[in-house]
Amino acid sequence: MSAEPFKVWQCRTCGYIYDEEQGDPGEGLAPGTRWADIPAGWVCPLCGTPKSDFDMIEL
Amino acid sequence: MTISTDVANTIVDPKAYADGDRIDEAFAQLRREAPLAVAQPDGFDPFWVVTRHADILEVERQNELFHNGDRATVVTTIEADKKVREMMGGSPHLVRSLVQMDNPDHFAYRKITQGALLPQNLRALEARIREIARGFVDRMAEHGDRCDFARDVAFLYPLHVIMEVLGVPESDEPRMLKLTQELFGNADPDLNRTGKSVTDVGEGVDSIQSVVMDFMMYFNAITEDRRAKPRNDLATLIANGKINGEPMGHLEAMSYYIIAATAGHDTTSSTTAGALWALAENPDQFAKVKADPSLISGLIEESIRWVTPVKHFMRTATADAELAGQKIAKGDWMMLSYPSGNRDEAVFEDPFSFKVDRTPNKHVAFGYGAHICLGQHLARMEMRVLWEELFARLDRVELDGEPTRMVANFVCGPKSVPIRFKMH
Numbered sequence: 179m180s181a182e183p184f185k186v187w188q189c190r191t192c193g194y195i196y197d198e199e200q201g202d203p204g205e206g207l208a209p210g211t212r213w214a215d216i217p218a219g220w221v222c223p224l225c226g227t228p229k230s231d232f233d234m235i236e237l
Numbered sequence: 238m239t240i241s242t243d244v245a246n247t248i249v250d251p252k253a254y255a256d257g258d259r260i261d262e263a264f265a266q267l268r269r270e271a272p273l274a275v276a277q278p279d280g281f282d283p284f285w286v287v288t289r290h291a292d293i294l295e296v297e298r299q300n301e302l303f304h305n306g307d308r309a310t311v312v313t314t315i316e317a318d319k320k321v322r323e324m325m326g327g328s329p330h331l332v333r334s335l336v337q338m339d340n341p342d343h344f345a346y347r348k349i350t351q352g353a354l355l356p357q358n359l360r361a362l363e364a365r366i367r368e369i370a371r372g373f374v375d376r377m378a379e380h381g382d383r384c385d386f387a388r389d390v391a392f393l394y395p396l397h398v399i400m401e402v403l404g405v406p407e408s409d410e411p412r413m414l415k416l417t418q419e420l421f422g423n424a425d426p427d428l429n430r431t432g433k434s435v436t437d438v439g440e441g442v443d444s445i446q447s448v449v450m451d452f453m454m455y456f457n458a459i460t461e462d463r464r465a466k467p468r469n470d471l472a473t474l475i476a477n478g479k480i481n482g483e484p485m486g487h488l489e490a491m492s493y494y495i496i497a498a499t500a501g502h503d504t505t506s507s508t509t510a511g512a513l514w515a516l517a518e519n520p521d522q523f524a525k526v527k528a529d530p531s532l533i534s535g536l537i538e539e540s541i542r543w544v545t546p547v548k549h550f551m552r553t554a555t556a557d558a559e560l561a562g563q564k565i566a567k568g569d570w571m572m573l574s575y576p577s578g579n580r581d582e583a584v585f586e587d588p589f590s591f592k593v594d595r596t597p598n599k600h601v602a603f604g605y606g607a608h609i610c611l612g613q614h615l616a617r618m619e620m621r622v623l624w625e626e627l628f629a630r631l632d633r634v635e636l637d638g639e640p641t642r643m644v645a646n647f648v649c650g651p652k653s654v655p656i657r658f659k660m661h
Contacts, residue, residue, distance in 0.1 A: 192609045204597055224603075226605055
């Protein structure tokens with residue numbers, strides 16, 4: 179398990195939030211799944227925006 | 238393939254949406270027999286009807302190939318389109334909001350309010366929204382054991398929330414509700430400005446235009462006020478918003494207020510009313526969510542899918558394209574049917590059943606792609622807070638008469654949901 183703190187990413191189009199700590203089990207992303215481990219072809223589950231158009235945010 | 242005139246007429250008929258079953262049957266038939274085909278209802282230009290979930294996503298995803306603003310964004314008769322273009326100097330739109338825009342304008346205008354509507358910024362509003370929700374639950378309890386949940390709660394609660402966010406005083410809320418219902422309920426004699434069935438196209442367009450003008454007069458004053466005295470509200474963001482360093486145009490600013498002051502509550506109201514209607518008809522689902530409040534998020538998604546308050550948007554192809562094996566020509570007009578996508582048997586198991594624990598539930602009621610609903614996070618939060626507050630006190634609910642729906646083919650939902658209930 180990485181000691182790196184979990185980070186949060188947000189879709190620029192719709193505001194969907196991906197929190198590494200919580201993952202998104204409904205999308206097949208288990209809690210703890212790191213952003214870097216999500217495939218490059220993954221898209222925002224709400225609006226289809228590419229992974230490259232997400233920003234890391236502080237909550 | 239061309240859709241029969243009967244079915245084509247049904248999918249634009251406001252009364253078919255009020256009926257419910259009639260529109261569901263028409264789209265179910267299309268998904269089976271002609272899921273992507275051309276319709277030409279009487280008096281309309283031909284358009285493609287996109288009925289499948291996957292095809293709706295495919296169109297919405299490609300917002301450069303399928304534009305919003307090139308032709309009318311709502312299905313419109315030839316005569317009404319001609320009249321609007323005469324009135325608007327050739328434009329097919331009476332307003333110019335995010336809905337009628339494409340990039341680069343769409344992106345630039347969306348950014349003006351997007352930050353305020355992001356989940357992390359809405360959190361600051363939750364305590365106040367809960368206070369408002371509690372007030373409506375208290376008012377419902379004061380009704381005793383019967384009320385019209387649509388008129389007494391569902392129409393008023395999201396209205397109050399968005400008007401606070403927008404910065405409209407509470408005393409003007411009845412006026413905003415009336416104008417919204419006159420706009421979206423233009424085909425409904427119970428709601429429209431004329432009080433009668435609109436059969437004359439010119440009269441119908443004039444009626445919508447007069448509602449738009451009333452909105453504009455109201456928000457003109459708000460703009461002046463917020464430019465002089467900025468506040469912490471959405472109206473201030475719109476009044477002072479700049480595009481490429483310049484204040485936004487008058488029509489664009491007025492349209493921005495109008496979309497916030499109408500779609501910002503009417504869709505949530507319809508979904509809220511439709512949710513309680515469905516729970517009253519499905520006591521097992523009510524028992525489930527009462528027993529396990531963690532299902533409230535599932536209830537919200539299922540009720541959004543179930544009601545799908547925005548019935549369609551139109552798109553226009555900007556180039557020749559292929560979709561689901563069909564050739565779409567540049568300039569073709571396309572109807573994205575969200576209720577159909579949300580009943581697509583290929584995506585939703587048993588789509589005509591209301592299930593609070595439906596998983597996954599990837600409905601298209603908020604749209605998809607760049608035009609996805611800007612207020613979706615606020616809508617979800619409002620509904621979550623209301624259901625948390627209401628279910629903590631609501632022991633039983635059943636229908637107390639026949640609910641009715643608005644007569645409309647664009648944005649609509651329940652008009653009346655009479656219920657009998659027990660609260661503690």
